[in-house]
Amino acid sequence: MAFHFNISRTDLLRAIGAQQNITSKKGTLAILSNVLLKVEQNRIIFTGTDLEIGLKQTVPAEVFEEGVLTLPAKKLFEITRESASDTLSFVEKENNWVEISAGPARYKLAGMVSDEFPAFPEFNEETLVDMEGDVLGDLIDKTIFSIAHDKENMYSLTAGLLEKEEVDGKKYLKIISSDGHRLTIMSKEVDGATFDGLTLNPVTLIPRKGVQEMRKFCEENPTFKMGIEEKQAVLKSDESLLIVRLMEGEFPDYRGILNVISRDNIININRVRFLESLKRINLFTEDMFHAIKMEIQDNNLVLTSQNADFGSAKDEFEVGYAGDPLFLGFNCRYFIDTLQVMEGDIIQAAISSDESPCLITSPDDEGFLSIIMPMKL
Structure with a gap:
């Protein structure tokens, strides 16, 4: 079914702007540079993925006709950013073309059917615990700079290590990062429910790009739910859902370094x-x-x-x-x-x-x- 809806420029810009770092990667699948629009009653669900990170956002809209289609994320962002209108209107036409009206401006944007768009990962809601955005955000801010870039020799150093630690009855969440030339550790005290409910893997490695997206998520969401599963990290608020694929591997023995x-x-x-x-x-x-x-x-x-x-x-x-x-x-x-x-x-x-x-x-x-x-x- 062809969709038709009106949406606030501010809401659209926030949603599609958050997708840019995920959909900008040059990949083998052309559809990964698109964002999936699922138009439902009174809302649009935007989904972007690069197969390592997936972001789903729900935005209110005035919906006349429901439907599903993917649109080029970068071009949609540019149209929204440059628009002088407070509201944008989307009407799906024949052959997956979408007509966008923004005040006096009119655009025709070529879409792609959603059949080839990757399925969004499933997750277990019961593994999620309450998390404060400023707690996780501070952990990331003080460690992300020393996560190794992809060109570094040791693959596992291109991720941050997430751990829990209890010291003198106090419970801490911590992130450790290193690029081989420096080591950074940041610990933050968390409440018992968060500490006890958050299950980590023996080695929980979050890739650098995933850490960056988690930091953005913290900025948008003062409080949210968070969970760590065997192969993915899950962050969920009322309007947004971020899933990051975890890395496999071992992290250097940083405790041995501290001890000497x-x-x-x-x-x-x-x-x-x-x-x-x-x-x-x-x-x-x-x-x-x-x-x-x-x-x-x-x-x-x-x-x-x-x-x-x-x-x-x-x-x-x-x-x-x-x-x-x-x-x-x-x-x-x-x-x-x-x-x-x-x-x-x-x-x-x-x-x-x-x-x-x-x-x-x-x-x-x-x-x-x-x-x-x-x-x-």
């Missing part, structure tokens, strides 16, 4: 001052490795960088340190990424020797921990 790092030799550093200095010093690093030299002695930190084409940079400021002098090399970007997501005025950097990793924490950012590996200069 000394926390005795502590440097107290003003976070904002350190971040500002790093950004200035980074202007003169080599583009690939962003290498900088750190010299720490007598409550003083000196940062230097050198670029073969442009010159060099140097900055120094006061820190709190009473240990032996340290001469270190690090990737400047790793420190910048870490400090930008941290909270608090003072960070504590634990470095035991010139060749040791740097462990970064803050008394004002409970649950956050970052380890950055050194470089040989």
Whole structure:
């Protein structure tokens, strides 16, 4: 049956905008660049998938005729974004063409029948628990930057590791990420019902793109239901449903790394001052490795960088340190990424020797921990 409906531009833009990152992937199936429109009484259900991530959204609409069709997601988004009308009207014509009216503008958009569109994954409603968007969002914000990109050698590092942990009667949800050069951990306390009801796999690996979509979901939904099944993560609100296929594999033994790092030799550093200095010093690093030299002695930190084409940079400021002098090399970007997501005025950097990793924490950012590996200069 050919559909006919009117829909608010704001509602349509929000729904189709959320689909862009999912449907934009160049794949072997042409229909995956389309979004499925299921037009029902008083609502439209938009569905997009790349076979790894699926997003389904329900949007209110004034429906005259029901029907089902897929439309090019990118072009539909562009039409909606550029429209000057508060309401858009959709009328399905012959041969899967759709006429879209937006004020004085008229568009004809070629659709595809829904027969070849992949079936949306099933899930078990009983596995879902209540989740706060700001809790999961904070876990993601403070770890996603150190998830490895697809070009990294170790496949399992292109995902974030989701775990539960109980410490001294308190129950925590945590995400761990690493790209092989740095390790980041963020823990957040959750209530007992969420902790006990959320069943995780022995290794729960959420791919980087899935983590990104989960973060967007948190922004749109202050509270929602969440569940982890054997092969997928499920996030569900009243209007949206996100399903992310989990990765298989093992994650490095991060606990073993934590156990061997000394926390005795502590440097107290003003976070904002350190971040500002790093950004200035980074202007003169080599583009690939962003290498900088750190010299720490007598409550003083000196940062230097050198670029073969442009010159060099140097900055120094006061820190709190009473240990032996340290001469270190690090990737400047790793420190910048870490400090930008941290909270608090003072960070504590634990470095035991010139060749040791740097462990970064803050008394004002409970649950956050970052380890950055050194470089040989």
